[in-house]
Amino acid sequence: xxxxxxxxxxxxxxxxxxxxxxxxxxxPLIRVRHELRAVHALLHRDLLRLSxxxxxxxxxxIQPVLxxxxxxGGLAALIPHSxxxxxxxxxxxxxxxxxxxxxxxxxxxxxxxxxxxxxYLRELLMAPVNRSTLLLGSCAGGTAVSTIQGAVLLGxxxxxxxxxxxxxxxxxxxxxxxxxxxITALSLALxxxxxxxxxxxxxxxxxxxxxxxxxxxxFPLQSLPGWANALAVxxxxxxxxxxxxxxxxxxxxxxxxxGMEWFGRQPSLLVEGALxxxxxxxxxxxxxxxxxxxx
Numbered sequence: 001x002x003x004x005x006x007x008x009x010x011x012x013x014x015x016x017x018x019x020x021x022x023x024x025x026x027x028p029l030i031r032v033r034h035e036l037r038a039v040h041a042l043l044h045r046d047l048l049r050l051s052x053x054x055x056x057x058x059x060x061x062i063q064p065v066l067x068x069x070x071x072x073g074g075l076a077a078l079i080p081h082s083x084x085x086x087x088x089x090x091x092x093x094x095x096x097x098x099x100x101x102x103x104x105x106x107x108x109x110x111x112x113x114x115x116x117x118x119x120y121l122r123e124l125l126m127a128p129v130n131r132s133t134l135l136l137g138s139c140a141g142g143t144a145v146s147t148i149q150g151a152v153l154l155g156x157x158x159x160x161x162x163x164x165x166x167x168x169x170x171x172x173x174x175x176x177x178x179x180x181x182x183i184t185a186l187s188l189a190l191x192x193x194x195x196x197x198x199x200x201x202x203x204x205x206x207x208x209x210x211x212x213x214x215x216x217x218x219f220p221l222q223s224l225p226g227w228a229n230a231l232a233v234x235x236x237x238x239x240x241x242x243x244x245x246x247x248x249x250x251x252x253x254x255x256x257x258x259g260m261e262w263f264g265r266q267p268s269l270l271v272e273g274a275l276x277x278x279x280x281x282x283x284x285x286x287x288x289x290x291x292x293x294x295x
Contacts, residue, residue: 038129042137043144050145061152064100068092068156084220089160094244095217098237100153101146101176102212105183106204108142109191113200132288135192139184139284146180147173163252171247178273179240182280186236189287217241236279243272 050057068089076088084091115121124134151173158164190207194200214221214228215237221229232238246269267275 035129035133038127038133039137039140042134043141046141046145050148057149060103061100061149064096064153067099068096068160087161090162092218093157093160093162094241094248095215097150097153097172097176097244098179098215098217098241099212101150101180102183104149105142105146105180106187106208108138108184109187110197110200112138112188112191113194113197116195131292135188135288135291139181139188142184143177143180146184147177150176150180162248165251168247168251171250172244175243175247178276179243182236182240182276185280185284185287189283192287192290211235211237214238215241236276239272239275243269243276246272
């Protein structure tokens with residue numbers, strides 16, 4: 001028979017080791033991991049779609065390349081260098097990057113509507129995750145695809161007079177991530193309340209083209225009338241172009257060209273980035289609020 005160990009009077013017995021949290025204590029952590037797994041699955045789906053459609057991706061890249069070298073090359077002989085501070089193709093490059101990331105970001109909104117029509121969205125809604133998580137996964141996938149396509153055009157930066165500076169390329173890539181996120185969130189906010197892609201295309205024709213031409217990517221905003229310049233200040237695409245142009249100015253000041261001015265001063269790079277993220281986050285939260293309502 002084993003005798004219990006003797007205790008010294010006044011000694012404190014050692015406390016047992018803390019047990020691992022169980023049940024309700026681990027439930028929030030498991031829930032978060034479950035939601036993140038759903039976001040990852042939707043992101044992976046968009047990346048698989050991108051890799052499975054190389055022809056479609058190449059065709060989407062042809063238009064901005066044609067704008068850069070044909071339109072940009074033709075207008076470079078007509079627009080004097082002194083009016084922009086740089087060559088026209090160099091000035092046009094941030095606008096071309098904006099055009100490149102814009103198209104796949106907008107496709108996310110169209111895909112949301114077609115998924116609703118085909119019944120695929122109904123199957124997604126049966127998953128044991130929040131509806132907002134599904135919208136966040138779609139936004140993450142659209143942001144990633146848009147950034148990847150925009151990164152392809154960074155290889156042409158040397159052809160328009162920009163240096164192949166690694167830090168400059170990283171800054172432009174980060175700027176495209178923020179720009180892609182904002183446009184994707186705006187596309188989802190526009191599409192979440194629609195049920196027909198024809199209506200979405202009509203709205204795009206009415207909204208996106210004026211915003212693109214008021215972005216300052218094709219000509220200096222200072223040449224616009226006062227009322228148009230005021231509209232450009234409220235244009236998220238203009239802030240995306242200015243963010244990319246600000247990245248160029250940070251590493252190659254003589255290659256940036258004229259930018260947008262607020263009350264006679266150009267906003268800083270941090271202000272442009274913060275505004276873009278604020279607009280994107282607001283649009284995504286609003287879309288998630290509407291998407292979370294029961295059908």
